[in-house]
Amino acid sequence: MTAPLMVIAAGGTGGHMFPAQALAEAMLARGWRVQLSTDARGARYTGGFPDAVDIRQVQSATFARGGLLAKLAAPFRILSGGMAARRAMRADRPTVVVGFGGYPSIPALMAAVMLKLPRVIHEQNGVLGRVNRLFARHVDAVACGTWPTELPGGVEGVHTGNPVRGAILERAGAPYDPEGRLSLLVIGGSQGARILSDVVPGAIAALPEALRARVHVTQQARAEDRERVTRFYTDHAIDHEVAPFFADVPERMAAAALVISRAGASSVADISVIGRPSILIPFAAATNDHQTANARGLVEAGAALLLPEDGASVDALNRMIAEVLGDPARAAEMARAAAAHGRPDATERLVALIETLIPPGTVPHV
Known part of the structure; x- marks a missing residue:
């Protein structure tokens, strides 16, 4: 048959x-x-x-x-x-x-x-x-x-x-450690997002020195933005990897202390299943503002912070990053809430x- x-x-x-x-x-x-x-x-x-x-x-x-x-x-x-x-x-x-x-x-x-x-x-x-x-x-x-x-x-x-994907499921509920070295994963959809290249580097550079020294950034950036983002991190002595695409996002997400991302449905699902605190910046031009709708569940669960694109300044993002990474207990609770929300x-x-x-x-x- x-x-x-x-x-x-x-x-x-x-x-x-x-x-x-x-x-x-x-x-x-x-x-x-x-x-x-x-x-x-x-x-x-x-x-x-x-x-x-x-x-x-x-x-x-x-x-x-x-x-x-x-x-x-x-x-x-x-x-x-x-x-x-x-x-x-x-x-x-x-x-x-x-x-x-x-x-x-x-x-x-x-x-x-x-x-x-x-x-x-x-x-x-x-x-x-x-x-x-x-x-x-x-x-x-x-x-x-x-x-x-x-x-x-x-x-x-x-x-x-x-x-x-199976690569995400393999890391479902991966152990979370907000102490020691702090990995930040910055992803902007399949092609990256310019606004993340504009505000994330400055927001990280403005962190208190004791916190910034522990940070390692993995950032997805568009090809045309890669050089300026890389140069900024180098000039500010911030440990970093910048590329238009990462084939091993599931592994990097499992190692992350914080994810900064657009609120595409697949990204939200991946963050939830692995269980990581996140700052979500919905794409303002998305049809019917569907990315804000995507983010709502994680935000209401206490697992994510929402930063509307029209308010996504260096200062606003800096405050949010410091709120999460500067409070390990809160970060761990956000990770647990994300995993509980995942399917x-x-x-x-x-x-x-x-x-x-x-x-x-x-x-x-x-």
């Missing part, structure tokens, strides 16, 4: 791709075949996917970028991608299709609707993204990573949490939801 096939549709950013990767890892372990449907942009984030995942690039487009001609062509590109996905699914019929948002997920979800296949969407953020909002009334279940999630009228969601079983919850839509006898036994 051929193993059942799951098509996972995702793309655009790491925020969509990381939970998709977690589900792919889980389904392969259960004996499924897994196919990832994405576009060329999404394919840049597939390096961490298991080799057994069949990665298919489909044609899609966004209405949010490009000139007038690109926007006029978008519907035709999406329709072409949808019809290609439909042909592929008729040749090798999936048991279920799961979308994680982003425009690259449209063709596979469109094909699943046309073929009346079981279909699920997973929304990572506290507000539905454009594509998931489009399909919310046309799927069998809506899984929510952040709770509560704002949903269209008449649509019910199931709180599963945000699946995290390390989010992938299993999502799998259980998906399995309720599958006919008996379809799921392989391994």
Whole structure:
């Protein structure tokens, strides 16, 4: 008997791709075949996917970028991608299709609707993204990573949490030590964030000398910001590593005394599962301010401090860093609160939801 096939549709950013990767890892372990449907942009984030995942690039487009001609062509590109996905699914019929948002997920979800296949969407953020909002009334279940999630009228969601990669799960609840050397992890999403490069170095340099001398900074910065950030830390004798991308973020997060981050859904999930105090600076231009919604749970749990982007000055951030690192008892309590808020079983919850839509006898036994 051929193993059942799951098509996972995702793309655009790491925020969509990381939970998709977690589900792919889980389904392969259960004996499924897994196919990832994405576009060329999404394919840049597939390096961490298991080799057994069949990665298919489909044609899609966004209405949010490009000139007038690109926007006029978008519907035709999406329709072409949808019809290609439909042909592929008729040749090798999936048991279920799961979308994680982003425009690259449209063709596979469109094909699943046309073929009346079981279909699920997973929304990572506290507000539905454009594509998931489009399909919310046309799927069998809506899984929510952040709770509560704002949903269209008449649509019910199931709180599963945000699946995290195996490398994060391996460090779930890692021991926390706010004494001795203090590692600060600064991450700004898959491409870094300029505002973090603007305010974090100065905020650290202004710490009391006794505290600053214990600090080691690992900072993700955009390529165009890397040189000036590195030079600042060198000039101020602050121990540091600065790079546009770190392949070992789970390891660095587990070693961190404090995480300073945007409030993307995957970053919030990783911080929660590992259990680290954080200062969250939501991206002000995020659609419907969804990053503030993402941060709300950790902030209300006492695990994180929220710093709105319009108030993210050197002085404000300096005070927050000093509040956390200067009070080891408070930092340890924040770490415990973060871990208590985390959902390390989010992938299993999502799998259980998906399995309720599958006919008996379809799921392989391994």
